[in-house]
Amino acid sequence: MNEAVAGVVVDDLGCGRLESDALGSLEVPAGAYYGIHTVRAGQNFAITGVALSDWPEFVIALASVKQAAASANRELGLLDDRRASAIVQACEEIRRGALHSSFVVDVVQGGAGTSSNMNANEVIANRALELLGRPKGDYAHLSPLEHVNLSQSTNDCYPTAIKVALQVQLAGLGMTLLDVAAAFGAKASQFRDIVKMGRTQLQDAVPMTLGQEFGTYAVMVSEDAQRLAEARRLVSEINLGGTAIGTGLNAPRRYPELACRTLCEITGLSLLTAEDLVEATQDVGAFVQVSGVLKRTALKLSKICNDLRLLSSGPRAGLNEIDLPAVQAGSSIMPGKVNPVIPEVVNQVAFEVVGNDVTVSMAAEAGQLQLNAFEPIIAYSLFKSVRHLNAACSTLVERCIPGVTANAERMYDSVVNSIGVVTALTPAIGYAAAVRVAQLALVSGRPVPEIVIEEKLAAPGVVSALLRPESFVTATPFPTSEESP
Numbered sequence: 233m234n235e236a237v238a239g240v241v242v243d244d245l246g247c248g249r250l251e252s253d254a255l256g257s258l259e260v261p262a263g264a265y266y267g268i269h270t271v272r273a274g275q276n277f278a279i280t281g282v283a284l285s286d287w288p289e290f291v292i293a294l295a296s297v298k299q300a301a302a303s304a305n306r307e308l309g310l311l312d313d314r315r316a317s318a319i320v321q322a323c324e325e326i327r328r329g330a331l332h333s334s335f336v337v338d339v340v341q342g343g344a345g346t347s348s349n350m351n352a353n354e355v356i357a358n359r360a361l362e363l364l365g366r367p368k369g370d371y372a373h374l375s376p377l378e379h380v381n382l383s384q385s386t387n388d389c390y391p392t393a394i395k396v397a398l399q400v401q402l403a404g405l406g407m408t409l410l411d412v413a414a415a416f417g418a419k420a421s422q423f424r425d426i427v428k429m430g431r432t433q434l435q436d437a438v439p440m441t442l443g444q445e446f447g448t449y450a451v452m453v454s455e456d457a458q459r460l461a462e463a464r465r466l467v468s469e470i471n472l473g474g475t476a477i478g479t480g481l482n483a484p485r486r487y488p489e490l491a492c493r494t495l496c497e498i499t500g501l502s503l504l505t506a507e508d509l510v511e512a513t514q515d516v517g518a519f520v521q522v523s524g525v526l527k528r529t530a531l532k533l534s535k536i537c538n539d540l541r542l543l544s545s546g547p548r549a550g551l552n553e554i555d556l557p558a559v560q561a562g563s564s565i566m567p568g569k570v571n572p573v574i575p576e577v578v579n580q581v582a583f584e585v586v587g588n589d590v591t592v593s594m595a596a597e598a599g600q601l602q603l604n605a606f607e608p609i610i611a612y613s614l615f616k617s618v619r620h621l622n623a624a625c626s627t628l629v630e631r632c633i634p635g636v637t638a639n640a641e642r643m644y645d646s647v648v649n650s651i652g653v654v655t656a657l658t659p660a661i662g663y664a665a666a667v668r669v670a671q672l673a674l675v676s677g678r679p680v681p682e683i684v685i686e687e688k689l690a691a692p693g694v695v696s697a698l699l700r701p702e703s704f705v706t707a708t709p710f711p712t713s714e715e716s717p
Contacts, residue, residue, distance in 0.1 A: 247262060248260060248261055248262050249262055249368065249369045251267050251268035251271075251369060251371075252268070253268050253269065253272075255272070258271050258272065260369065262368075263368075264334070264358075264368070265331055265334040265354065265355040265358040265359055265368065266334050266335075266336060266351055266354045266355055266358075267350075267354035267357075267358065267369065267371075267376060268354075269346075269347065269350035269351070269353075269354060269376075270336060270337055270347065270350060270351045270354055272347075273337040273338070273341060273347035273350070273351065274336060274337060274338075276341075276342070276347075277337065277338040277340065277341040277342065277347065278338065279338045279340045279341070280338055280339060280340050280612070281338070282338065282339045282340075282612070283335060283336050283337065283338060283339065284335035284336070284337055284339055284348055284351060285332045285333055285334075285335040285336065286339070287339065287397070287615055288329070288332060289397040289400045289401055289615075290393060290394070290397040290611070290615065291326065291332050291335050291352075292326065292327050292397075292400075293392075293393040293394070293396035293397040293400075293499075294326075294335075294348070294349075294352040294389070294393045295323040295324075295326035295327045295352065295356070296323070296327060296393075296396060296495060296498045296499050297389050297392050297393045297396065297472065297495060298319070298323050298352060298353070298356055298380060298389070299319070299320050299323035299324065299327070299494075299498055300472070300491045300492075300494040300495035300498055301381075301382065301383060301384050301389070301472075301491055302316050302319040302320050302323070302380070302382075303316070303320060303490075303491075303494045304383070304487055304490035304491040304494055305382050305383055305487075307490055308383075308484050308486060308487060308490065310382060310383065310484065311379060311382060314364070315360070315364075315374055315379050318360035318361075318363045318364050318374065319356060319357075319360045319374075319379065319380055321360070321363055322355075322356045322357075322359035322360045322363065323356060325359065326355070326356070326359075327498075331355055331359060334351075334355045335351055335352070335355065336351065337351045339608065339611070339612045339615075340608050340609055340612055341608050342605075343386075343605070344386060344387065344390070344603060344604070344605040344606075344607060344608070345386050345387075345390035345391075345607055345608055345611075346386045346390075348386075348390060348393075348608070349381070349386040349389050349390050350376065350386075352380075352389075353376035353377065353380040353381050354376045356376070356380050357371065357374055357375060357376040357379070357380045360374050360380070361373065361374050383473070383475070383482065383483040383484065383487050383491075384472075384475065384483070385474075385475040385476045387471075387474070387475065387476055387477065387478075387513055387603055388470075388471045388472050388473060388474045388475055388478075388509075388513065389472070390607060391470075391471060391513075391516075391607055392470040392471065392472045392495075394519075394607065394610075394611045394614075395467040395468070395469075395470055395503075395518075396470075396495070396499055396501065396503075397611075397615070398464070398467050398522065398614060398615075398618070399464060399467060399468065399499075399501050401615065401618040401619070401622075402460055402463070402464040402467075402522070402618060403464065404618075404622055405460060405618050405621055405622045405625070406457050406460045406461055406464070408622050408625040408626055408629075409453055409454070409456055409457040409460065409529070409625060410453075410454065410457050411625070411626075411629050412453045412533075412625045412628055412629055412633070413449075413450045413451075413453040413454040413457065414450070415628070415629050415633040415634060416446050416447070416449040416450035416453065416633060417446075417447065417450040418634070419443075419446040419633060419634075419636060420443045420444070420446040420447035420449075420450055421443065422443070423441065423442035423443040423445075423446055423638055424441060424443035425441065425443070426441055426442040426443065426638050426640045426643060426644075427439055427440075427441055427442075427643065427644055427647050427699070427700075428440060428441065428442050428445070428553060428643035428644075428646065428647060429643070429646045429647050429650050429652060429653075430445075430652075436650045436651060436652035437652055437655075438652055438653075438655045438656060439647050439650075439652070439653055439656050439699065442553070442554070442638055442640075442643065445539075449536050449539075452532050452536065453532070453533070453536075456525075456528065456529040456532060459525050459528065459529070460525055460526075460529065462525075463518075463521050463522045463524075463525040464522075466518040466521050466522065467518045467519070467522060468501070468502055468503050468504060469503075469504055469505075469506045469512065469518070470492060470495075470503050470504070470505060470506065470512075471505075471506050471509050471512035471513050472488060472491045472492055472495065472505065473487050473488025473489075473491055473492070473505065473509065474488070474506075474509030474510070474512065474513045477510060477513055477514075477602040477603065478508070478509035478510030478511070478512060478513035478514070478602065479509070479510060480509060488505045488509070489505065492504065492505045510602065513602060513603060514599060514601070514602050514603055514604060515604075516595075516596045516599065516604050516607065516610060517596070519592060519596065519607075519610050519614060520592060520593065520596045522614060523588065523589045523592040523593070523610075523613070523614060523617065524589065526585055526588075526589065526614070526617045526618065526621065527585055527586055527589040527617075529585075529621060530581065530582035530585035530586060530617070530621060531582060531586070533578055533582055533621075533624070533625070533628075534578065534579050534582035534583075537575035537576070537578045537579050537582075537628075538575075538579070540554070540556060540572065540575045540632070540636075541572045541575050541576070544556045544572055552639055552642055553638070553639055553642060553643050553646075554636055554637065554638055554639065555636070555637045555638075555639065556572050556574070556575070556632060556635070556636060557574075557631065557632060557635030557636070558570045559573060559574065559631055559632075560573060574627055574628060574631050574632040575628075575632065577624065577627065578624045578625075578627070578628055581620045581621060581623075581624040582624075584616070584617070584620060585617045585620070585621060588613035588614070588616055588617045589613075589617075591609060591610075591613045592609075592610050592613050592614065595607075595609050595610045595613075596610065647699070648679045648680075648681060648699075649679050650680070651670050651673050651674055651680065653680045653681070653699070654666045654669050654670045654673070654680045654684075656698050656699060657669075657680065657681075657684055657690065657695065657698055657699075659698070660689075660690045660694050660695075660698060661684060661689040661690055665687075665689050669683050669684055669687070669689070681695045681699065
């Protein structure tokens with residue numbers, strides 16, 4: 233990638249400043265903290281309408297990388313203390329939330345992220361110039377490239393910033409997933425004694441408890457939180473100091489170590505420099521892995537929401553085993569209709585995450601030789617997946633799961649009237665008798681327990697004992713009432 237060398241000429245009219253690069257000159261708004269490269273990027277990449285500023289974690293990550301670089305360069309004697317201090321202060325201000333509106337380039341861009349890197353370089357340089365009492369654009373005094381980008385390339389700064397941002401975002405999503413698991417766990421305890429019919433292939437199977445059903449959801453989601461933590465560790469390896477293709481050209485030998493150590497101190501993250509920087513510069517496998525885990529999480533959440541919609545179907549003509557909270561009117565034409573809108577919106581987020589994973593996969597495959605040029609769309613896809621999954625999970629916890637109620641009588645009636653309940657009675661009456669009872673129940677429409685008692689195959693007390701909730705909870709990961717502390 234070719235990063236333009238910028239100079240500056242102050243416009244005599246005072247309505248803007250004229251900056252120059254290898255392609256020519258352009259006017260930059262006088263008060264703008266960004267410069268000519270950012271202006272060109274705005275002209276070239278009007279793609280999504282989503283600017284870098286819409287992703288504050290990423291803007292903060294870029295500033296953190298630049299601050300670490302400036303500190304390392306100062307320690308190595310490559311950057312004088314006055315310039316280094318100004319750059320560090322500008323970065324600290326950005327990390328606290330200042331100047332984010334100046335990060336204006338579209339998140340999807342050509343050039344492997346060069347425009348994002350230059351947007352950061354220019355904003356930091358111009359704020360540093362202000363701190364030094366110099367006018368914006370006075371790059372002869374402090375340059376976006378000569379000083380802010382010293383010992384760096386887009387190809388090591390940009391992916392490092394993506395990973396730093398992902399570390400923060402994934403940690404937040406992991407906590408939200410644990411909230412979802414806890415909410416389902418609370419319902420599992422609440423519903424532990426409610427007997428219902430289990431189903432396979434949408435057909436009656438064997439009895440279980442509603443607590444077991446919701447306990448399963450808690451386990452599923454908590455497992456995904458664990459997988460997410462594992463994937464997060466994969467993006468702790470950075471290539472900062474590899475510069476253009478990982479060979480470290482134009483970066484001192486000690487720079488990678490110093491920059492990584494400082495970045496860890498700034499962010500509070502446990503990052504490490506890749507053993508092979510050439511490999512790390514071109515390989516986006518960690519992003520593919522993260523995307524795969526996000527897809528897994530989304531699909532499992534979608535499956536759970538499918539179940540919630542099915543279990544609450546009706547209310548009169550469906551399963552109607554549970555009721556979801558009524559959060560809004562469901563129809564403009566059908567009075568009183570209420571729809572499962574919270575599970576529905578989570579389903580849609582899941583569909584998006586699956587699509588984002590396809591995008592990440594294609595972008596990873598499209599990399600060539602020493603660099604993957606498509607990291608901008610990888611970053612955008614991952615950021616969207618994490619943000620939207622986090623919002624979907626929060627919505628589930630805040631607007632749906634705690635308000636779920638059980639229709640216990642309907643569920644118990646379905647057990648008593650189900651042919652499948654005969655499986656629970658088989659230990660007492662034998663398989664052959666169970667088959668005969670099932671056939672009689674199917675033909676007559678009478679409840680299985682009634683036939684078993686009438687045929688004197690088992691005493692009423694035995695039948696009642698086998699159909700107690702305790703008979704169906706041996707596999708639950710949640711303690712019974714006797715085991716509760």
